[in-house]
Amino acid sequence: MKNRAQLGRGREASCSDLDTHSNSLPGSASATHVSGPLAEPIEIAKFWKSARNRRQTIVLTLKAYEGHAFLDCRLFDTNGDGQSVPTAKGVTVGMTQLPDFVAGVKKAVEKAHELGLIAGDV
Template sequence: MKEKPAPLAEPVVIAKFWKNRARNESLHVGFNSYEGHNLINVRIHTTGTDGIDRPTPKGISMSVRKLPELARALVKAEAEARRMGLLDGDSEVSA
């Protein structure tokens, strides 16, 4: 039986980008631990007048073991959005 990975000592930020044109909300994607469980966290942050991003209740955290399933669902959603004409064929995001 495979050992359970140790909880993360600190949060790990994978990506963040602006949610809207006003640039007062951003989406943060990362890993963190809660009560000994490693989680994938996708959350909206608001930017205060002091320039600091603060997390909001808007978002989702789930076991990092669900990450492959979430990734497959997002790939399917992107393909369907393109099929429906909701996204341009060349609207790619650079990593």
């Protein structure tokens, strides 16, 4: 049986059409036990780790493991063949914690904007 870090391994991910804008994350689900909707992982967003680092991407994916849904925020590296492969670096967030996670990220964006660390509208 694969562990969470191994889920999705072997699946080729292309960095050619990376979206630089983050997609809205879905609202929280009341049930965390999943049977059908996440039979396959659903990629939500993919973006470069930084403007200067074009070998690593951050990928947000909705997945299920042993019937429990979660958001996987994973760092991917580019291997010698040019394929994007998952690393052990990442965090998983269960569906019950997803609204709190999103609220925390929103607060971080607002604070970074307030401090002048990012430009534009929030």
